[in-house]
Amino acid sequence: MENTKFQNSNLPTVILVIGTRPEAVKCSPLISVLKSDHFKTKLDLVVLSTGQHREILKETLKSFNQSIDIDLNLMTANQDLSRFFQLAFTKTTDQFKKIKNIKLVVVQGDTTTALAASLAAAYLHIPVAHVEAGLRSYDMENPFPEEENRHIIDSISTLLFAPTAFAKKALQKESICDSNIFVTGNTGIDAFLLFQSKKKTLVSPILTELNNLKKNSKLKKIIILVTMHRRENYKNVESMCSAIKNIGTRYLDDVVVILPVHPNPNFRHKIKNFLKDLSNILLVEPIAYDSFPQILNASDIVLTDSGGIQEEASTLGKPIILMRDTTERPEGIYHGTIQLIGSDSAKIELAVQKLIEKISTTGLSHLKRDIFGDGKASQRIAGIIEQFLYKKLPLQNPQCSTKARQNLIAKEVFEKFSNSTKYELSKEDEEKNFLFDNNFKKNFQPYEIRKSQLKSETVPQKRLTMEEIFSLPSEYHISKKDEEQFSVTSVVSLYRRKGLAKRWINSLLKQTHSPKIIWLVYFASPISDDLDQEIGAIRKELNESGVKIPIYTNRGDMQLKYFGRFQLALQTKTNFVVVFDDDSIPQSRFIEACLHTINTQSYRGILGTKGTPFEENAFFGPISQSDTIVEVDVVGGSWFMRNEWVKLMFRDKMFSWETGEDWHLCVSARKYANVRCFVMPVNKADKATNGFSDDYLQVSHSGDTNGFVQNQRRFIRMQQNTRGDRHMNSYQNNEKNLLVFIEDKRDAINLILLLDKLIDKSIQIVLAVHNNDELGIKESDLKRVKVVKDFMIGRDYNSNVTLLSRSAESFYHFEMIVQQTQSTVLVVVGSSGNAATVGVVTAARLLQFPIINFSLSDQVKNIFINQIIKDLSSINLDSSDGFNLEGKTIKNFQDFLKAIY
Known part of the structure; x- marks a missing residue:
């Protein structure tokens, strides 16, 4: 079918070629705009179909109240792509020759129809406009032949309508001129909306x-x-x-x-x-x-x-x-x-x-919706087509000229042979092309993506009731209580509370999922003999009643304090272990509830009776008896976990002896295995799942926590909280934070003063050091600086730490510091760096962080390490005069900050 009503018009003719249903869907809104009253006076539109999806294409156009002007009807049964391409190329060429005054051929997407029509137009010197340009999988076989088609179509198009900024950047990477690329949104979204x-x-x-x-x-x-x-x-x-x-x-x-x-x-x-x-x-x-x-x-x-x-x-x-x-x-x-x-x-x-x-459970968080378009792409494209037809588009960017492109390539190819080559860029061109400098590598993700990932990684899990948790899919069910994979060892620490041993044994035996092994531990207890008698009487009673569950004791004169019970838990053979304070006597379904919870996807973590968030907005103190599960930084009272997590507690030197074992456990588990902590909910309607008895406070107040221990805990919570754990509400921080890691005290002082002068006031400086006093800088000079203490826990050891250990410690710790501070850029001084800096830079590179490296050539401590850091960094700012940077270096630094933010 042919419609020749356009043959006698004096208006420029635009041919829009389609062949498949997706093309019909995505082009119909554009056809509607180009056929509107305004554009009828500007151009003649011809809609040509190859018939690749003939019947469903017509039905689709009909739903948009559109129709075809020329139908080539080329598709036949069992026709392969090569044969169809041959026919489409030949027949569209014939049609283009028949129609007068064609000024533009518009194709959509990556079909064989689009490829044939665009090549036919190009061979006839007719400009091609490509709708949905710049899509790339960078795998010619996936999808096939679409990936091949769009590469070819984009390479011969004059107007490239990229749906997103990402697609535009892909085209720019292929040296397609900026002035030919237009970010319009996707016409498919127009149709959909x-x-x-x-x-x-x-x-x-x-x-x-x-x-x-x-x-x-x-x-x-x-x-x-x-x-x-x-x-x-x-x-x-x-x-x-x-x-x-x-x-x-x-x-x-x-x-x-x-x-x-x-x-x-x-x-x-x-x-x-x-x-x-x-x-x-x-x-x-x-x-x-x-x-x-x-x-x-x-x-x-x-x-x-x-x-x-x-x-x-x-x-x-x-x-x-x-x-x-x-x-x-x-x-x-x-x-x-x-x-x-x-x-x-x-x-x-x-x-x-x-x-x-x-x-x-939690419901889906808000997903970004306007990624591919806002429903106005067709209007934008039609406007650009009109400007093109009437020569109102901006002139081609001079950098896209033959000479400029060849000069840029020549600079990279020939500069190694001669600094005076005639192919060098002008000084003006060099400044414009800063991002092509050899010292700059685009090896990081865009700022918005880095920031959104940080937020998603640090948002606490949703607070659910116990009833809601039981409705979650879990690998565990109470019917599996006899399976070895769900066996539990219970460790109860006693000290000087009398009369609790029997209550504990009865509580554990009454569990719907009872422990496979029970340990009662008491170290240097002033009532050890009394506890021996209590436990002996219990064993006798159980033997007489036929109960055969193993009950072991571990006592000794050495005061192993709170850490001893975890050293015992370290040696358990069951997959799960629960350690109890002796005042946290659980109700009958507590272990069952913990096993169900820990075996869900969302709440895989150390489960406890109470907990502490280090920096909450609403309050600062322990959490307990909440009717919902609460994610916290540290749990206490009880610790239900996989036995493999216990060993993580002993990877770092213990900070305290009197207390703080819960802090060490939770920090290390989060740091080394990304294991979170949750306070189990209290169900007031059904107390069976609760982690403590009705007289919990009375039992607790009869204990031995003295003022000294309370002061120790307050010191840990207030002063040492940044040593490896995140802050629960850190994800709410929207600042642009620049993380500075420096091993040399002198460099730290000089760099802080330099950064304060060079960077925008909206950017916060986060400095990773031991403490403020070490730098010798006045508090008044640190207004823009947020100090993070104890970046490397390994530094706390009294013995000499190996270089590999230093590097590993800082490598492990980097992600936690980033989550706490919400930093999105790393700054180092590679020339004074040691193994720790290598660890930090390596971690940043793996996380696709932008890395800014100041390399002071007159102060290099280790040539090998300095080169490693330079190779991993995104930009290297070289100086032969300390931190007295040249003007060009300063400009590169400031331009780089603009680029990454």
């Missing part, structure tokens, strides 16, 4: 069923929308279907899966054979586009290998599990909306399980 806002007269039966499920179910159903059709994923269909089947089976009563089956017969056959037997997996025909936004909105999780749905689901804030090895839309990954999982069945299942658990 248009249909989402429309009120439908006919509601899809699928949508009706979904709404009824959500509305009428006593237990709210979680809806998973699945799409899969990629050609390169055909070999993985069975693995993906296996994951979907296992999810459907595991969550038979909780989850409904909606899977529109693609028309491709290969996919249809495999999918239907695999998934036909499960009642909660609904295999449906492809969903009409005008119904799709509502169905997507009703879904809770999206499981896909598709492209456009990544953009659409992100717009609604839906979490996406991507069953591909690569994606050309990585913006969603960096913003936390998309999880790139691949096609492995086990990985897909685990990712879905975690999302289901999160939705069921």
Whole structure:
């Protein structure tokens, strides 16, 4: 079919070429704008279709009230891509030759249609405009042939409409001129938002069923929308279907899966054979586009290998599990909306399980929605096309000229041979091209991403009641209490509280999940003989009644104080261990509750009866008897944990002897294994899960905690809290913090004074040292400086620490300091650095932190270490005169700060 109504117009002609359903969806809003009254007076638009998806393309256009002007109808049954490309290239070339006054050919995306049309136009010297330019997976096989197609199309296009700043940067990396790239948003989002806002007269039966499920179910159903059709994923269909089947089976009563089956017969056959037997997996025909936004909105999780749905689901804030090895839309990954999982069945299942658990418990945190567009991309593109046709666009950037590009390459290639080569850039060009300097490496993530990741890592888990925790999926159930993997050793420390031994034994024996082994420990107790008699009587009574649970004692004259019980716990053989203060006598379901909680995904951590957040906004003190679980920095009263975590407590030198064992345990577990701490909730309606008895306070007040111990604990809490643990509310800090780590006292003083002069007042300086006095700087000079003490716990040892140990300590500690201070940039002085600096810089590099290295060539202490630090740093600021920097070096430093913030 051909429509020749445009042949006699004097207006410039724009050909818009489509062939597939996705192209029709994403181009329809643009067609609508270009056919509006304003643009009818500016250009003639011809919509040409190759017919790659002929029938569904027409249906899609019809839903937008649009139509095709020229239909080439090229697709035939079982036609391979090569044959289709040949036909499309030949036939579009013929059409372009017939139509007069063509000033622009517009293609969309990465299809074979788009490739053929863009090449046909380029060979006829017709400018090409590429809608959705700059998408890159950097893997030519994934997706295939789309990745190849878009590289070629972008390389020959005159106007490149990038949907995001990320896509624009990808094009710039390929040396495409800035003046040809326009960030417009994605036209697919225009289409999606248009249909989402429309009120439908006919509601899809699928949508009706979904709404009824959500509305009428006593237990709210979680809806998973699945799409899969990629050609390169055909070999993985069975693995993906296996994951979907296992999810459907595991969550038979909780989850409904909606899977529109693609028309491709290969996919249809495999999918239907695999998934036909499960009642909660609904295999449906492809969903009409005008119904799709509502169905997507009703879904809770999206499981896909598709492209456009990544953009659409992100717009609604839906979490996406991507069953591909690569994606050309990585913006969603960096913003936390998309999880790139691949096609492995086990990985897909685990990712879905975690999302289901999160939705069921804490709910999904707010996901960024405007990543790919705001619904106005088509208007922007149409405006740019008009400016192009009437020569109103800015002139080409001079740096994109042949000479400028060759000069830039020549500088890198030839400067090693001659400093006077005629290919050198001018001084003005050098300043403009600071970011191309050899001393600068873009090896870090953007500031907003670094900051958002820090916040997400430090936000406490949601506070749930015990009833809500029991509703969470857990690897443990009370029916598994006799399984060895869930066996528990109980360690109870006694000292001088009389009459408690029998209560303790009875309490532990009455547990719904009783310990496999019970230890009663008392070191240098003034009532050791009395305790021996109590325990002896209990053993006799138990033997007579036939109870065979092992009960052991560990007593001694040496005062091992609070640490001795953990040294004993270190030697347990069971997978779990719980250590008790003798005043925290648990109720009958406490161990069962702890096992369920610790085996959930969200609350894997050391569980206790009470706890302390180091710096809370509302108060400063212990937490206990809350009706919800509370994440804290330190727990006490009881410590329920995996036995492997106990050994972490003894990796560092003990700071105190009289007390502080809970602090050492929790700090080390967080530092070395990312294990968090939680105070278990109190259920006033059902006390059986509580971690203490009704007379807890009375028992506790009869104990031996004296004023000296209280003072010791206050000192630890107030003065030593930054030695490895985070602050619970640190994620609320929105400052721009610059972390300075320096091993040399003189350099620290000089650099602080220099930074105070050079950096913007909005940036806070965080200095990692032992204490203020060591620097010899007045408090008045430290107004902009936040001091972090004891960056390296290894420094506390009296013996000489090896270089490797120093490096390892600072490496381990870096992430905790970053979380506490919310720092997003690291500054070091590599010339005076030692092993500790190497550890810090290595950790920063692994976390994709920007690293600023001051390298003072006249003060290098270790050439080898200095070179390692330079190689890992993002920018090296060299000076041969101490901290008296040259003007160019200062400018590079300040420009770099602007770039990273």
